[in-house]
Amino acid sequence: MQNVVLQSPVAFAQTSLKPEMGFINGMAIVNRYSDPDVESRHAATLAICDVSCLTRFAIKGPAATDSLKAKGIELPGSANSWSRHDATLVMRLGNSEFLLEDPIGVQQCKELTEQLQSGDGVHVVLRNDASFILSGELLEELLAQVCAINLSGPMLADNQLAMTSIAGVSVVVLRQEVAGQSLLRLWCDGTFGVYLWETLLNIIKELGGGPVGINQFFNSN
Amino acid sequence: MKLLQCPVNGIRPVSEFTYGGEYREMPDPDTCSDKEWAGYVHYRHGAPGLKKEWWYHGPSGTWFIAERNTLTDKVSRTYLYGQENKA
Numbered sequence: 116m117q118n119v120v121l122q123s124p125v126a127f128a129q130t131s132l133k134p135e136m137g138f139i140n141g142m143a144i145v146n147r148y149s150d151p152d153v154e155s156r157h158a159a160t161l162a163i164c165d166v167s168c169l170t171r172f173a174i175k176g177p178a179a180t181d182s183l184k185a186k187g188i189e190l191p192g193s194a195n196s197w198s199r200h201d202a203t204l205v206m207r208l209g210n211s212e213f214l215l216e217d218p219i220g221v222q223q224c225k226e227l228t229e230q231l232q233s234g235d236g237v238h239v240v241l242r243n244d245a246s247f248i249l250s251g252e253l254l255e256e257l258l259a260q261v262c263a264i265n266l267s268g269p270m271l272a273d274n275q276l277a278m279t280s281i282a283g284v285s286v287v288v289l290r291q292e293v294a295g296q297s298l299l300r301l302w303c304d305g306t307f308g309v310y311l312w313e314t315l316l317n318i319i320k321e322l323g324g325g326p327v328g329i330n331q332f333f334n335s336n
Numbered sequence: 337m338k339l340l341q342c343p344v345n346g347i348r349p350v351s352e353f354t355y356g357g358e359y360r361e362m363p364d365p366d367t368c369s370d371k372e373w374a375g376y377v378h379y380r381h382g383a384p385g386l387k388k389e390w391w392y393h394g395p396s397g398t399w400f401i402a403e404r405n406t407l408t409d410k411v412s413r414t415y416l417y418g419q420e421n422k423a
Binding site for chain 2: 263277279283285287
């Protein structure tokens, strides 16, 4: 049997940038696009990073809460908020809908995928999302051009998350600290990934930023 | 920018919402007359006024009811289906 190498939903938009590739969770992902110093400058000014390779697990249905609790997962108390279970990001997208995402090296989502199946009152949802990190001091200027609501205020404070539209694409967005940097995390349907990546990257370049590889925030191999 | 209150996600631009048609009580198909059923299927009341409508918030997948005056386009309140009497 051949080994399957997964592609990021936005891989098609990245190849022309001639990036240095790596592999995380079986997916080919961009390690870096340019010199680390240049990428660090971009990350501080304004940058977009593709992290679609992070493992996700999603579940919904009236028994979803109990199924996750039975596995010992600590859940956020209310809809539209997020928390951490150990290092795993747990997002509560509704009263009975959850999306979990592991950082690199954590196996929680993989274990849940193996242990939980759709059945009475639960539906395991396949999430082939395009997932991005947006960082930099000019974030608000970028969002002002593509998002109709103000995400810089209390909307994303206190572990809140928002489901809204960015450049016309439905997204889940939250504010997070990664490697000591305050940044935005963003998930959208994978099929919109290339459009959203190109739209955001065009504006980011106009504002003096650029794309950064996953090495800026995580270590791949 | 026009804004609409989603009962789950709060105030959002109306571009994130889709209109789902007027909310109408369905007569019991087992007991109602053919005339009542045909009226429910085929007739719509187009006169402007205060109406209950289905609306959908796309990014979160939330269907809800909005009470909207279709003459003035003012939305008086929004709520999830079945939660009309909740504060």
